[in-house]
Amino acid sequence: MRKFGFMLLSLVFLAFAVSGCGPSNELKIGVSAPLTGDISALGQSTKNAALLAQEEINAAGGIKLGDKSYTVKLIIEDDENKPESTATVFQKLINQDKVLAIIGSQSSKCSNAGAPIAESAKVAQISPWSTNPNVTKDRNYVFRACFIDPFQGKAVAIFAKDKLNAKTAAVLYDVASDYNKGIAEVFRDEFTKAGGQIVAFETYMTKDTDFSAQLTKIKGTNPDILFLPNYFNEVPLQIQQALKLGLTAKILGSDGWDNPELIKMGGSAMEGTYFSNHYSPDIDRSASKDFIAKYQKKYNIMPDAAAALTYDSCYLLFKAIEKAGKADPTAIRDAIAATKNFSGVTGDISYDGSGDPVKGAVIIKIENGKFVFDSAVNP
Amino acid sequence: MKQHQTTKPMSLITKLRTATPSWSILAIAFLALSGVLELLGDMDYLNQYYLHILIIVGMNIILVASLNLVNGYLGEFALGHAGFMAVGAYTAAVIATKIGPPGLPTLIIALIGSTLAAALIGYLVGLITFKTVGDYLAIITLGFNMIIVNAIQNIDYLGGPRGFIGIPKATNLFIVAICVVLTYTVLRNLVYSDHGRRWISIRENAIAAELMGIDINRAKNMAFTIAAAFAGLAGGLWAQYQQFITPKSFDYIKTTDLLVMLYLGGTGSLSGSILGVVFYTVLMEVLRNVLSMIDPRLAELRMLISPLILVVVMLTKQSGLMGNREWRWFSPRKEENTDESCS
Numbered sequence: 001m002r003k004f005g006f007m008l009l010s011l012v013f014l015a016f017a018v019s020g021c022g023p024s025n026e027l028k029i030g031v032s033a034p035l036t037g038d039i040s041a042l043g044q045s046t047k048n049a050a051l052l053a054q055e056e057i058n059a060a061g062g063i064k065l066g067d068k069s070y071t072v073k074l075i076i077e078d079d080e081n082k083p084e085s086t087a088t089v090f091q092k093l094i095n096q097d098k099v100l101a102i103i104g105s106q107s108s109k110c111s112n113a114g115a116p117i118a119e120s121a122k123v124a125q126i127s128p129w130s131t132n133p134n135v136t137k138d139r140n141y142v143f144r145a146c147f148i149d150p151f152q153g154k155a156v157a158i159f160a161k162d163k164l165n166a167k168t169a170a171v172l173y174d175v176a177s178d179y180n181k182g183i184a185e186v187f188r189d190e191f192t193k194a195g196g197q198i199v200a201f202e203t204y205m206t207k208d209t210d211f212s213a214q215l216t217k218i219k220g221t222n223p224d225i226l227f228l229p230n231y232f233n234e235v236p237l238q239i240q241q242a243l244k245l246g247l248t249a250k251i252l253g254s255d256g257w258d259n260p261e262l263i264k265m266g267g268s269a270m271e272g273t274y275f276s277n278h279y280s281p282d283i284d285r286s287a288s289k290d291f292i293a294k295y296q297k298k299y300n301i302m303p304d305a306a307a308a309l310t311y312d313s314c315y316l317l318f319k320a321i322e323k324a325g326k327a328d329p330t331a332i333r334d335a336i337a338a339t340k341n342f343s344g345v346t347g348d349i350s351y352d353g354s355g356d357p358v359k360g361a362v363i364i365k366i367e368n369g370k371f372v373f374d375s376a377v378n379p
Numbered sequence: 380m381k382q383h384q385t386t387k388p389m390s391l392i393t394k395l396r397t398a399t400p401s402w403s404i405l406a407i408a409f410l411a412l413s414g415v416l417e418l419l420g421d422m423d424y425l426n427q428y429y430l431h432i433l434i435i436v437g438m439n440i441i442l443v444a445s446l447n448l449v450n451g452y453l454g455e456f457a458l459g460h461a462g463f464m465a466v467g468a469y470t471a472a473v474i475a476t477k478i479g480p481p482g483l484p485t486l487i488i489a490l491i492g493s494t495l496a497a498a499l500i501g502y503l504v505g506l507i508t509f510k511t512v513g514d515y516l517a518i519i520t521l522g523f524n525m526i527i528v529n530a531i532q533n534i535d536y537l538g539g540p541r542g543f544i545g546i547p548k549a550t551n552l553f554i555v556a557i558c559v560v561l562t563y564t565v566l567r568n569l570v571y572s573d574h575g576r577r578w579i580s581i582r583e584n585a586i587a588a589e590l591m592g593i594d595i596n597r598a599k600n601m602a603f604t605i606a607a608a609f610a611g612l613a614g615g616l617w618a619q620y621q622q623f624i625t626p627k628s629f630d631y632i633k634t635t636d637l638l639v640m641l642y643l644g645g646t647g648s649l650s651g652s653i654l655g656v657v658f659y660t661v662l663m664e665v666l667r668n669v670l671s672m673i674d675p676r677l678a679e680l681r682m683l684i685s686p687l688i689l690v691v692v693m694l695t696k697q698s699g700l701m702g703n704r705e706w707r708w709f710s711p712r713k714e715e716n717t718d719e720s721c722s
Contacts, residue, residue, distance in 0.1 A: 040679075076675045076676070084628065092428050094428075109625045112542060112625070113623050137544075178541040178625075205529070
């Protein structure tokens, strides 16, 4: 026991002592990603996109500060999609690795756990994918690269009302998840405000697999559209059950749908459905096309929205560091806040006072088993 | 390591003194050390990351040690510990944000409130739960954990699934250390008192214990209530440290983490709970540092290597690192010092 304890102790000291060092011509940036846990696929996209950005910027000579070039070193840590692990990751990145800024985390609950730490240490945090409005609220050092839930709910409501000419709508959402609940409520308010009528507002709990009771009730109200602001692993089952019951409503969703698994699981049931997203792979935009080509070449898969947003967050930060002109977290924070018309993969990003960017959403249609760009909705 | 006797319930009944001076000395030394570390951290001499790990370790020690009361000493298999933590965390969050101004009095009220609230819920749950034993008890406690989490998710006042945001930060290492000492003083005094012996006798043979005149349900419910109370205390500390809590942090995954640390350290041992928590937490952080030092792309290997190490440890030491054994400091001094502990 004693011998073992001694070995462990010496390993601890060795690990902690060595990991603080590094060459002086490096700019360290932390990445907090859910590499393991319930959304680990998303964590892998995050890692892939971040490493791609790092490789590119270093191949292009790194970041110039004054007349000296620095290479970018990303420190990618696993937050397991748990708030308490995210807090540990943030503490480590800020105090142990002394990073200049942090990209992450992905889910809102994790970003919310990291944010107070970044805020009190005065280190900028850019979350690529956290759409919960609370994440940036009353915070100076916390930014995000995506739109927020209320905007997405509004975008889908406008699309349903104007493009699909819907008069009545039904909603089925997971009441136990903040993401689903947030979008569903905003959609309800915005759709009603635009003159539509919500005929059914049904709920279920995460991991439910039988939705027939709710869907039967929805079918009874005969809505023009059915809105499912839920995650990709549950949506196919809901749609298949709805079709089995003979529901004819047009089906809409939100960015939680964005995953290739959606079509694999749903098959032909997914045809003709729409969902709002951060970006569309086939949008006519050179930055997007470039990124998709490079990502596909390197990893042999299509990038999802989380990958695109992480890539944007990385470049947003690189540009800000360059503009700040020095490796100082506060100057970098100011440079991020002053970002105007940054042309990213997922659209143009500007900040106007808050940590939420001014940017639009796209509506994607599923046709022949593919995600096809349908239209853009701007704020 | 030399072989030694396990502490049998019988040998504990030999005359013992409850409050030995060595315990108070240990407690004071521990508090002084954590106070110094906290001061060093405040003055930026000590890396906040280390301080953070120590605080997490402290909170987990309270959780695991209290779970040990039910799963170790009482010998039941309860799976709802994170639920009581949630009760404590949300009670503290409400008290800290909606009632008092930030400061020490509010912190104390919040911690007392979270302890009492969790104890009350624990008592009520215990009344129902202990009509069953074994696997059924595991299922019922798991069910209560889910009920508590789902209930919070549906209360908008508590932030619902979005979580409770903006709790003032009041917990620091010294506060956590005080709570750890408090927990251990209470647990140690209970475990080596008649109550502890009742629990152990129920664990060893419930029917025999009942024949000896022990009110089994009452004894079980007492252990359960006390365990829930300390889980609530840890939850209260947690909420005021992390400043943000979400119902999903308290689901069965959290309970599972606690169980891993408990069984790693060894059930039925106060020192085992400390060793389990420290070993697991330090292992995870060492792996994090070592892997990110070698190559940033290896970060997810942590979740592959650490379970492997756990499997190896559990295979070589089947009753956990300290199963049913105790460090000398933790067991009250006996008249005849027959079973010396090792290390």
